[in-house]
Amino acid sequence: NAGVTQTPKFRVLKTGQSMTLLCAQDMNHEYMYWYRQDPGMGLRLIHYSVGEGTTAKGEVPDGYNVSRLKKQNFLLGLESAAPSQTSVYFCASSYLPGPNSPLHFGNGTRLTVT
Amino acid sequence: QQQVKQSPQSLIVQKGGISIINCAYENTAFDYFPWYQQFPGKGPALLIAIRPDVSEKKEGRFTISFNKSAKQFSLHIMDSQPGDSATYFCAAPGFQKLVFGTGTRLLVSP
Numbered sequence: 001n002a003g004v005t006q007t008p009k010f011r012v013l014k015t016g017q018s019m020t021l022l023c024a025q026d027m028n029h030e031y032m033y034w035y036r037q038d039p040g041m042g043l044r045l046i047h048y049s050v051g052e053g054t055t056a057k058g059e060v061p062d063g064y065n066v067s068r069l070k071k072q073n074f075l076l077g078l079e080s081a082a083p084s085q086t087s088v089y090f091c092a093s094s095y096l097p098g099p100n101s102p103l104h105f106g107n108g109t110r111l112t113v114t
Numbered sequence: 115q116q117q118v119k120q121s122p123q124s125l126i127v128q129k130g131g132i133s134i135i136n137c138a139y140e141n142t143a144f145d146y147f148p149w150y151q152q153f154p155g156k157g158p159a160l161l162i163a164i165r166p167d168v169s170e171k172k173e174g175r176f177t178i179s180f181n182k183s184a185k186q187f188s189l190h191i192m193d194s195q196p197g198d199s200a201t202y203f204c205a206a207p208g209f210q211k212l213v214f215g216t217g218t219r220l221l222v223s224p
Binding site for chain 1: 120145148155156159160207212217
């Protein structure tokens with residue numbers, strides 16, 4: 001049972017480049033989330049999904065897009081990377097809605113934008 | 115909009131001592147307050163959680179104390195061990211999501 005798997009683990013981008021981060025979960029969870037973690041800022045929610053085909057904005061959605069075409073996958077896209085998007089990105093999933101249920105996190109993607 | 119204030123930002127405790135991390139929240143319509151533990155290079159993992167129909171929950175050396183009237187809750191780690199060295203996040207329920215504190219980096223010295 002792999003849980004939540006994120007790919008890639010590391011990536012370096014140049015300003016203006018694009019990329020997609022992939023999150024896959026094998027727990028049949030309905031709810032999925034993308035967070036970014038920055039020093040002194042904790043975990044901030046970027047986007048989330050309450051089910052296949054649905055997405056919603058979190059606290060810091062600007063510069064990111066997401067898609068949930070399959071229940072087990074949640075993609076995070078950066079169309080034109082900026083140095084401010086240098087961060088560690090975590091995907092999470094939960095069986096019940098986030099406010100009332102444990103989150104299962106992946107091990108993160110460390111992104112550097114130069 | 116839920117906000118969660120966590121303190122201290124960092125903490126150094128001697129082996130065998132008690133580690134205490136505090137959090138305060140603004141408001142909530144839900145009843146689920148978890149703590150997450152994160153080791154370097156890993157994602158956060160659920161450590162312990164409380165539903166505030168009780169004022170305290172204990173699991174091994176880890177205890178959550180909850181003060182609903184003050185909107186505060188804290189994590190106590192008894193007999194702290196070097197293996198407890200990690201970053202700890204509290205969280206409080208917001209609209210459709212958990213809102214996390216800014217984290218506390220705990221170092222337990224041997």
